[in-house]
Amino acid sequence: MRGIVQRSLLPLVLGVLVVALWLSGEVQEIAAGVAIFLFGMLMLEQGFTLVGSGVLERALRGATRSVSRSVAFGALATTAMQSSTLVSVITISFLSAGLIPLVSGIGIVFGANLGSTTGAWLIAGLGLRIHIAALAMPMLAVAIVLVFNRSKGVSGAGYVLGGVGFLFLGIHFMKEGFDSFAEQFDLSQFALGGVVGLLVYTLVGFVATAVMQSSHATLVLVITALAAGQLTYDNALAIAIGANVGSTVTAVIGAATANYQGRRLAGGHVIFNVVTAAAALLLIVPLQGAVAWISDLAGIGADDHTLRLAVFHTMFNILGLLIMIPALPLLLRALERIFPTTEPQISEPQYLSESIATFPETLQTAVANEVEHLYANATDLIAEALGLDRDRLVAATDVASYVRSSRTPADLDMDLAYEQRIKPLHGAILDFVSRRTAGDIPAGTARRLTELRIAAERIVRSVKEVKHLRRNTLRYTSSDQGVVTRVYDDLRIHIARTLRELDDLARSEPESRSILSLEEARDRVRTEKRLVRPLVEELLRRDHLDAGVATSFINDASYGYRAMKEMLEGAQALYSEPLGVRAEVERLLAMDEDSLDDDDD
Amino acid sequence: MGLSDLAERLTEYRSRLAAGKAEQIHADDVEFVIDKLRARRGKLTDRLDAQECEDERVVLERKLAKVDDLIVQAEWLRDEL
Known part of the structure; x- marks a missing residue:
């Protein structure tokens, strides 16, 4: 049964996509925007691996002295690279190689979650307010010259610049697509209120992120759709919650080739995101009230739903940290029970893993x-x-x-x-x-x-x-x-x-x-x-x-x-x-x- | 290994350096190694003080003599460089 589902998933997704692309030019523009955005993410990760993984490795070694340092490192590294995936994968590699303890790894992943919320701020605060396609063009032109350079550092810088350019271009296409779409069709008529809406749209956020392997891509879609009035604010909040849980899928896949420590980290990531999502769903009403209060204080207009979504995204991740950091010893014990230490398998390698190859x-x-x-x-x-x-x-x-x-x-x-x-x-x-x-x-x-x-x-x-x-x-x-x-x-x-x-x-x-x-x-x-x-x-x-x-x-x-x-x-x-x-x-x-x-x- | 062997190696190292096949050693690099040797000497001395078995004392004294010998050579190397 599972095999049948797996085999039929790709044709199903492609089928739905082809029909949608055939029926609507606007969907083509939005889908192309998502594809360009994801391509930009890939280029960004490739660039940081080439240019910055050595720096990151050295910095990561210094981040193990305390939980607060680990959390800060995870948040800063993810903010700088705009990729919690890259930070998580490097952390799994370090854990598998026996270079950092589990508690530091968990701290870094917690911090990476917080760091990833800066993406929503960038998209809502910058991406939708300036003509970013105009910035993207020169970036891409310069990037391609750098990418073909023989020096790894220069080539890596080219990938990073190209990645940012494609991110901008992708956001532009999505924004344009939703604007045109809004003139012909009102997606907001599918809005669902109450608990049902909350749960359904959380599921939508989870599935979208699991499929695209990027919570950033989901958030940019949500923010552009929200800006075009194609999504209600309440449903957008639910999608952001679901996207957080969906982002753990990448870490789970990454841990498949890691040892028991890597699996514990992926387990910790899943538990953190699920607990955070559950808390956000249960406390959605007071959270919305807090978002409104903070937004009013910060001068964010009542109708500026995109920036308010960014506030919400940051707030519920901070809520997750407030819940999970005191519970860290409990979490570590639970992870050690769920993923027991493999008895020193005398004849099997303990530190070699494909995940460290780069x-x-x-x-x-x-x-x-x-x-x-x-x-x-x-x-x-x-x-x-x-x-x-x-x-x-x-x-x-x-x-x-x-x-x-x-x-x-x-x-x-x-x-x-x-x-x-x-x-x-x-x-x-x-x-x-x-x-x-x-x-x-x-x-x-x-x-x-x-x-x-x-x-x-x-x-x-x-x-x-x-x-x-x-x-x-x-x-x-x-x-x-x-x-x-x-x-x-x-x-x-x-x-x-x-x-x-x-x-x-x-x-x-x-x-x-x-x-x-x-x-x-x-x-x-x-x-x-x-x-x-x-x-x-x-x-x-x-x-x-x-x-x-x-x-x-x-x-x-x-x-x-x-x-x-x-x-x-x-x-x-x-x-x-x-x-x-x-x-x-x-x-x-x-x-x-x-x-x-x-x-x- | 005596100082004459070390002098020979130093000459060989200098030819490699001149040919661009070796990195320049600075006094700091030798000092780093000397510090480790001195730390090792301190540990061996502590172990010798605590050791009562005669056989083990002989082994530790041999090790100490070797470390002292290496420190002298390393200091000579530092001065030569």
Whole structure:
């Protein structure tokens, strides 16, 4: 049934549109106005993505210190860009990438709702009062020259200018269309009063916004129709309420590819808008009274319904904020219950999402987070493979004693664990990075993503090396068998210390983290690896090891040191300074990778 | 790695810089790295003071020695730049 409805919706909408366009030239003008307006919105979003997403990303990071800052950021960003959709989509991306907490995301979306009310003010206050088509023409002419420029910034500015030009032109066509329409046909005869009118026109606003995916487009239609006397003021208010709820459809679609945090945000957006709409419907009479009072105070004429609609739109969104901000803790708890945290799906990516693909800085952070996730899985598995527990290892006050006392290995199918915890995650990182680096992304971002891919490959290689040495290590360390147990324990201790080093680096605050803290561990790998052969030869001379065990240990130590080298080099790539010039300083001070190579194998 | 290795790398970096294949390092950038090393030194010292196990003290002393070595090298680098 749902399939049939979905399949027949597009032909139905197109059919109705064709008939309406055929019957009336004015409808053609209005529909063209809506289409041009929506095209302008698309250009505006494209322009801001090109020219301003980096700025927006940086600003968004600073907006997480308090709820009021988040709300203010959402309102200001939406006012500046005239697109709550773009702000919501970026917020979902940031949440999915683990860059901002849910409470900040919700605050931004609340603020974006308030910011979107400035659109009604611009249309009612400016769009209908001046001849905006005259402004649109030069804007479009200049914009098209800029759009074809090779520089992303200039091209983005062209898109923004062109977007505003098309918005103006769209408003002009809608206004003209409704003016002509009013001479032949009076749509206001379909006006409905009372509760029925309120509910029916709220539904109309919801459907129109859901179809056009833009509450701005609905509002501009309503305001121009209102100005032409084709809609009653009361019905226009109801459409504005419905448009607010309809605008959540875009966020819900955007969250479809996001993780549970993105879904929580979309859920919060829906709840906010539905609660706000319900409050506005229930309090419509006192709200209208308040609008009249404020409008009179501001000198807005009693017959200036378009500006009064803008006042109403702002007021009921402020009402929503007044209701929802005190209820924020309750809302967060409800969202966490409705969309529970996905149990750390060991083998599934947690941060990679298609929704972040267009934001270079978020992209880098999300991939880095995912590689860290892979590191956590890999170091867990390496510890387990050697009969150790990573948590107990990290907490141990004496690593050597802890390792020597660990004689009961966990029941682990190493191949299965690799297939479940490492391979799918590594595959997802590889796939994601390959797709992004093949696309149009800044050179610096592509370079960083490649470094991160290499970091992922190195930790995977270290797991494979540990797989090789596991059998003998467990065989000789499950019980105390004298010298052989001691040499294998020493190898385990060395790997355990390397795992602790990585854990220490991962847990340190990014502001104080430096890959140079791995230098001692890298130095140790180099020096101790060189001591393996002399040690084994000495033990053979003293008959403490037989030749077969000695050969096995030399091979296993080789695997072990290669594993440590891969872990440490990968961590260097993962945690190197994000600023190129500081990373250069670190590279100058760090030991060459060649020094760690297997020159004695 | 000693100062002679670092001097070699610095020469190699300067050739890359002259060829336009590297960014200019300023004293501030090296100072930034030195600050992190000093912070690391402070943490290691605290951990050493609190550590009672002899094996772990040896490991921490080795780390401290390495950080001190890196600080000396970084200061030399800053002065050279």
